[in-house]
Amino acid sequence: MGADFGNDLIESLNQAVAHAQGQSKAAQVHVLRVPNVRTLRQSLKMSQQTFASTFRIPLATLKGWEQGRRQPDATAAAYLSVIEKMPIEAQAALAPIRAAAEV
Numbered sequence: 001m002g003a004d005f006g007n008d009l010i011e012s013l014n015q016a017v018a019h020a021q022g023q024s025k026a027a028q029v030h031v032l033r034v035p036n037v038r039t040l041r042q043s044l045k046m047s048q049q050t051f052a053s054t055f056r057i058p059l060a061t062l063k064g065w066e067q068g069r070r071q072p073d074a075t076a077a078a079y080l081s082v083i084e085k086m087p088i089e090a091q092a093a094l095a096p097i098r099a100a101a102e103v
Contacts (some may be wrong), residue, residue: 037065
């Protein structure tokens with residue numbers, strides 16, 4: 001590891017400290033909108049079990065989101081947004097693929 005790495009590391013840490021102290025505007029903040037999972041599921045007229053199995057979400061995870069014990073992470077929030085905006089397409093994308101013999 002050369003001097004450049006050390007200098008870059010120190011500069012990054014200084015930027016992190018400045019940001020944490022509210023002194024820097026260099027960092028980007030991403031606001032993530034998380035759909036209301038219960039409302040989404042109910043709008044699709046699905047039980048928890050059906051929604052979980054249809055969209056391959058563990059039932060315990062879905063229940064945790066709906067009960068407010070847990071929040072979807074960024075990836076799950078993006079996935080839920082896709083389900084919210086394109087439920088039919090999301091279901092179709094996850095539908096079991098028929099075996100070649102059935103086609």
